[in-house]
Amino acid sequence: MRQNMKRLDLFPDTAKIANDSLSIAGHNAASLADDYGTPLYIYDRATMDASVTAYRTASNANYPGSSDITYAGKAFFCKAIAEWARQNQLWADCTGEGEIVIAAAGNIPRERRLVHGVNKSANDLESAIQHAGTIVVDNPTELRHIAKLFPARQSPRPDLWLRLQPGLAVETHHAYTQTGQHDSKFGMTADEIMRAAAFCKDNHLPLNGIHFHQGSNFRDPSPLLPAISLALDLVRQIGLAGNWHFCPGGGWGAAYHEDELPQPKIEDYVRAVSESVIRGCKQRGLALPHLHLEPGRSLIARAGVAIYRVGAVKRRGDKTWLLIDGGMADNPRPALYGARYSCLPASGLGREMTERVSIAGPYCESGDVLIEGLLMPKIEEGELIAVPASGAYQLSMAGNYNGARRPAVIWLDESRARLIVQREAADDLLRRDLSIS
Numbered sequence: 001m002r003q004n005m006k007r008l009d010l011f012p013d014t015a016k017i018a019n020d021s022l023s024i025a026g027h028n029a030a031s032l033a034d035d036y037g038t039p040l041y042i043y044d045r046a047t048m049d050a051s052v053t054a055y056r057t058a059s060n061a062n063y064p065g066s067s068d069i070t071y072a073g074k075a076f077f078c079k080a081i082a083e084w085a086r087q088n089q090l091w092a093d094c095t096g097e098g099e100i101v102i103a104a105a106g107n108i109p110r111e112r113r114l115v116h117g118v119n120k121s122a123n124d125l126e127s128a129i130q131h132a133g134t135i136v137v138d139n140p141t142e143l144r145h146i147a148k149l150f151p152a153r154q155s156p157r158p159d160l161w162l163r164l165q166p167g168l169a170v171e172t173h174h175a176y177t178q179t180g181q182h183d184s185k186f187g188m189t190a191d192e193i194m195r196a197a198a199f200c201k202d203n204h205l206p207l208n209g210i211h212f213h214q215g216s217n218f219r220d221p222s223p224l225l226p227a228i229s230l231a232l233d234l235v236r237q238i239g240l241a242g243n244w245h246f247c248p249g250g251g252w253g254a255a256y257h258e259d260e261l262p263q264p265k266i267e268d269y270v271r272a273v274s275e276s277v278i279r280g281c282k283q284r285g286l287a288l289p290h291l292h293l294e295p296g297r298s299l300i301a302r303a304g305v306a307i308y309r310v311g312a313v314k315r316r317g318d319k320t321w322l323l324i325d326g327g328m329a330d331n332p333r334p335a336l337y338g339a340r341y342s343c344l345p346a347s348g349l350g351r352e353m354t355e356r357v358s359i360a361g362p363y364c365e366s367g368d369v370l371i372e373g374l375l376m377p378k379i380e381e382g383e384l385i386a387v388p389a390s391g392a393y394q395l396s397m398a399g400n401y402n403g404a405r406r407p408a409v410i411w412l413d414e415s416r417a418r419l420i421v422q423r424e425a426a427d428d429l430l431r432r433d434l435s436i437s
């Protein structure tokens with residue numbers, strides 16, 4: 001039982017054990033799975049709102065200048081999530097044209113749409129110029145394309161920020177989730193930033209901000225501090241003045257496994273960034289910038305729970321496989337970079353944890369293993385399991401491998417359960433296909 005209570009801290013704020021079963025925002029998880037089918041993704045609005053409040057409260061307490069929070073759509077974006085971002089007055093970080101379309105569908109105002117991308121296509125750039133408030137320029141080639149496409153008199157014209165590659169990553173569990181290191185594919189070196197700034201000046205481009213992002217799912221903010229210093233040095237040399245914008249990215253972590261508890265505190269991150277920006281600006285005689293924090297995971301990961309049904313159980317010697325009806329097609333993170341997860345059964349939570357299990361999906365890959373060696377009660381065929389911290393970088397990276405149909409998504413809002421993304425159907429698999437006969 002103690003183990004259950006510890007794992008419960010990985011789940012949304014509203015998760016409880018009631019009558020031996022998992023409930024989220026007052027809904028019995030097993031009943032939701034019966035009503036909507038599995039695999040099922042559940043998002044708890046209260047947890048997402050509380051994360052926004054934590055960012056806002058910490059910014060108000062620690063940063064005397066103006067600030068905004070930008071939701072990183074890459075974590076998970078759909079119309080309802082974009083609507084939620086608008087209702088919370090968040091900006092939206094859109095990677096390219098596709099996510100700009102989703103932000104627009106959720107009525108996020110143009111001036112709060114910010115466009116990222118490491119190799120933006122001509123369509124991405126045209127869409128950004130027409131429909132976004134800010135473009136974060138990744139490289140000199142892109143800047144030259146923007147200069148050609150930029151209308152002389154379109155009003156409003158998007159602002160331009162430059163993306164710095166600070167030469168230093170944050171500590172994450174895998175190299176694939178680091179982005180700030182010197183050989184990263186993202187952003188521009190300090191020299192390239194200086195040349196890009198000169199190019200903007202020569203071509204009358206509206207440069208007014210600098211950005212960097214060092215990696216995703218970190219819990220030690222200290223590598224941000226030298227990167228902030230470098231960025232502020234560049235700002236001073238470039239001569240950004242007046243109402244300038246500064247974004248040290250996102251990436252603050254969330255716990256996925258009970259070994260990673262307690263949850264990293266949003267306030268610790270915001271305080272470290274704020275103090276460093278305030279100190280750095282003072283040392284350099286810079287006006288405080290409009291500070292943008294750009295989280296995805298820390299806003300939404302813990303709000304999401306994935307529910308799967310166990311099909312077959314294979315008990316062989318000391319290895320027990322629970323075979324579930326989802327896996328790498330809806331959550332490629334374990335296969336992609338060894339992400340660790342935990343879970344609870346949706347019902348029968350009073351049982352002793354007596355068996356170490358591995359939990360794998362139905363797909364034709366030996367790497368389709370969601371969880372390895374987790375202590376669980378003795379689970380039988382047909383039971384449901386609930387995987388916490390499933391809100392970020394799962395569905396947004398989901399695919400149709402082996403003809404998988406992407407799961408339905410449910411939104412729990414003030415005790416109402418609403419379908420926000422329909423489960424894909426067999427017809428959806430054929431929607432883009434053309435015949436050759």
Ligand SMILES: Cc1ncc(COP(=O)(O)O)c(C=O)c1O
Pocket residue numbers: 072074075093116213215216217249250251252294295296297298392
């Ligand atoms: C540019 C940029 N900003 C923000 C984020 C959000 O990161 P996280 O979801 O870890 O907060 C990412 C994620 O990789 C990113 O690439």
